[in-house]
Amino acid sequence: xxxxxxxxxxxxxxxxxxxxxRRVLAILLIAPAVVFMVLVVGVPFVWxxxxxxxxxxxxxxxxxxxxxxxxxxxxxxxxxRRALRNTFIFTLGSQAIVLVGAAVLSNxxxxxxxxxxxxxxxxxxPWAAPVVLSTITWLWLFDSLYSVANWTLARLHLDNALVWLxxxxxxxxxxxxxxQWLGRPNLALLAITVVHAWRILPFAxxxxxxxxxxxxxxxxxxxxxxxxTGVKKLWYVxxxxxxxxALVAVLFGIVFTAADFGVVxxxxxGGPFNxxxxxxxxxxxxxxxxxxxxEGAAISLFLFPLLVVVSIGMLFFARRxxxx
Amino acid sequence: xxxxxxxxTYAVVVPFAIFLAFPFYFALVTMFKxxxxxANVEHSPYLYNDLEGNFHWDFWNYATTEHVRFLFEDTNYxxxxxxxxxxxxAVVGITLLLALPAGYALARLAxxxxxGAGVAIFMVYLIPPTLLFLPLSxxxxxLDLEDSLWALILIYPSxxxxxxxxxxxxxxxxxxxxxxxxxxxxxASRLKAFGLIVLPISLPGILTVVIFAFSLCVxxxxxxxxxxxxxxxxxxxxxxxxxxxxxxxxxxxxxxAAVLIPTIPLxxxxxxxxxxxxxxxxxxxxx
Numbered sequence: 001x002x003x004x005x006x007x008x009x010x011x012x013x014x015x016x017x018x019x020x021x022r023r024v025l026a027i028l029l030i031a032p033a034v035v036f037m038v039l040v041v042g043v044p045f046v047w048x049x050x051x052x053x054x055x056x057x058x059x060x061x062x063x064x065x066x067x068x069x070x071x072x073x074x075x076x077x078x079x080x081r082r083a084l085r086n087t088f089i090f091t092l093g094s095q096a097i098v099l100v101g102a103a104v105l106s107n108x109x110x111x112x113x114x115x116x117x118x119x120x121x122x123x124x125x126p127w128a129a130p131v132v133l134s135t136i137t138w139l140w141l142f143d144s145l146y147s148v149a150n151w152t153l154a155r156l157h158l159d160n161a162l163v164w165l166x167x168x169x170x171x172x173x174x175x176x177x178x179x180q181w182l183g184r185p186n187l188a189l190l191a192i193t194v195v196h197a198w199r200i201l202p203f204a205x206x207x208x209x210x211x212x213x214x215x216x217x218x219x220x221x222x223x224x225x226x227x228x229t230g231v232k233k234l235w236y237v238x239x240x241x242x243x244x245x246a247l248v249a250v251l252f253g254i255v256f257t258a259a260d261f262g263v264v265x266x267x268x269x270g271g272p273f274n275x276x277x278x279x280x281x282x283x284x285x286x287x288x289x290x291x292x293x294x295e296g297a298a299i300s301l302f303l304f305p306l307l308v309v310v311s312i313g314m315l316f317f318a319r320r321x322x323x324x
Numbered sequence: 325x326x327x328x329x330x331x332x333t334y335a336v337v338v339p340f341a342i343f344l345a346f347p348f349y350f351a352l353v354t355m356f357k358x359x360x361x362x363a364n365v366e367h368s369p370y371l372y373n374d375l376e377g378n379f380h381w382d383f384w385n386y387a388t389t390e391h392v393r394f395l396f397e398d399t400n401y402x403x404x405x406x407x408x409x410x411x412x413x414a415v416v417g418i419t420l421l422l423a424l425p426a427g428y429a430l431a432r433l434a435x436x437x438x439x440g441a442g443v444a445i446f447m448v449y450l451i452p453p454t455l456l457f458l459p460l461s462x463x464x465x466x467l468d469l470e471d472s473l474w475a476l477i478l479i480y481p482s483x484x485x486x487x488x489x490x491x492x493x494x495x496x497x498x499x500x501x502x503x504x505x506x507x508x509x510x511x512a513s514r515l516k517a518f519g520l521i522v523l524p525i526s527l528p529g530i531l532t533v534v535i536f537a538f539s540l541c542v543x544x545x546x547x548x549x550x551x552x553x554x555x556x557x558x559x560x561x562x563x564x565x566x567x568x569x570x571x572x573x574x575x576x577x578x579x580x581a582a583v584l585i586p587t588i589p590l591x592x593x594x595x596x597x598x599x600x601x602x603x604x605x606x607x608x609x610x611x
Contacts, residue, residue: 022435023433025433025514029426030426030434033422033425036481037448040482041451041482047459048455051458051459061463061466105337108333113333113334113337121595123344124591124594124595124598125344125348128595129590130539130561130590132565133564133583134583134587137347137583138347140579141347141350143574145365146363146365148350207602207605209602210602211606245606255452259452262546262561265545283458293462297458297459300455304455307450307451307452311447
């Protein structure tokens with residue numbers, strides 16, 4: 001009895017000892033999170049890759065091995081190519097706007113001015129609002145009949161001028177007043193790009209401000225002493241120091257935009273005539289609506305190379321930021 | 325700041341604020357519009373008008389709450405709010421259970437490979453649901469979880485856990501090591517030091533994680549949309565576009581009310597916790 005208790009005691013202290021060892025404890029604490037993520041992310045991901053090589057349909061979880069057929073048939077579809085092109089248009093277009101907008105806005109938002117808190121509240125709104133819901137407000141702004149954009153343009157007598165301009169730059173020929181923002185292919189591409197930029201901008205601004213704050217004040221002082229001012233300071237001091245963190249914000253924006261399903265789905269459902277499809281909505285249309293699970297999985301996997309490139313970029317710039 | 329600099333600041337900041345907030349102002353106006361006012365394309369959409377399209381300063385007499393009432397009395401909206409709260413709370417609970425220990429271990433115990441492991445976990449956050457929803461939708465059907473909130477509760481931590489682990493790792497790193505060392509010297513175990521010293525100090529950080537993880541759940545669309553097919557089991561993000569937009573018939577006023585109601589509290593919380601969020605978000609990498 002006593003011996004048993006002693007043994008139990010020594011086993012207990014052995015355990016306690018193990019728990020004090022950094023390595024053992026670290027593994028024990030990290031393991032549940034890792035195991036969980038392998039189950040809910042790793043397994044479905046591998047499964048998606050497997051499905052993309054099969055002819056699985058509808059409600060099944062497996063199918064016959066078909067090699068690269070799904071990738072080939074997806075690639076030969078004009079709608080797929082348009083979806084791929086649109087994914088790039090939305091991602092690059094919106095991030096270009098975001099990069100410029102965030103650089104300008106963050107520069108002014110770090111200053112002290114009266115009413116700063118209300119400005120900040122308004123600026124953060126699009127980020128705080130659930131994406132799908134805020135996109136519905138844009139659906140209303142671009143409504144075919146009641147669009148506030150058209151109402152305002154008409155009141156300012158700019159509507160015909162805009163229609164002429166759209167024709168003159170070959171963006172949208174034959175458009176008519178009132179403009180169908182989401183009903184004409186190129187106009188819809190433009191509208192969706194703006195909505196993406198609108199929703200990512202606040203996040204980028206916030207990260208830019210953080211990047212600005214992380215620059216030690218000594219740098220500011222030193223550049224002042226060295227006589228760096230204006231454009232010179234911007235080019236040699238501000239931009240190089242803020243670039244890494246700014247790029248991290250942009251890389252996030254790229255992932256959030258390229259992989260987004262909700263914005264396009266709510267605004268246009270990929271229409272008119274599949275003109276605004278992106279990879280996620282096209283994968284949905286093929287994989288769920290048409291029931292070609294295998295080909296749908298193949299389409300969504302075309303996003304993967306992009307994500308790998310972004311992740312590598314992120315690691316690289318995060319390290320750069322750390323060094324500086 | 326000189327007067328000119330001040331003027332320039334407003335000249336830049338105000339247009340940005342208007343552009344970013346405009347859709348919400350517009351939603352606010354729309355949600356109380358009467359049908360006659362809304363349907364007349366001659367009427368200003370920015371304001372409330374009488375039948376002739378004129379604005380009066382007692383504008384509330386020309387507005388109506390009937391569409392907000394419709395939303396709460398004749399749709400499943402209250403149910404969706406409740407579902408969203410249930411899913412959000414359960415997911416936040418699971419997330420903390422998994423991410424608190426992992427974040428702490430990565431910040432303190434894992435040493436040199438901790439940073440690498442932290443980045444690796446964060447990369448999982450970058451694998452988007454759009455890559456995973458097809459196999460997961462079939463998997464959930466096989467598990468007989470389709471049409472159940474459990475499906476969402478099971479899957480949502482897949483993006484909240486990496487996100488929360490990263491943030492918490494950042495927060496834990498900002499806590500001075502000496503505090504824990506003192507407790508360890510006094511004979512406390514590591515776990516005790518974690519529970520009694522680290523956790524209480526990190527409470528603001530943990531609260532930040534709670535808010536942002538919850539908001540990720542409210543935001544999620546594609547899983548809620550593909551995994552849940554009955555209206556009663558939906559969350560707000562999937563329920564509103566599915567049920568309140570029917571073909572060409574739009575209940576615009578009710579839609580705008582449905583959008584604003586969850587947005588406003590989230591926006592207030594974001595603003596209150598924004599600085600802390602940034603500290604944790606950038607603290608993991610940029611230190």
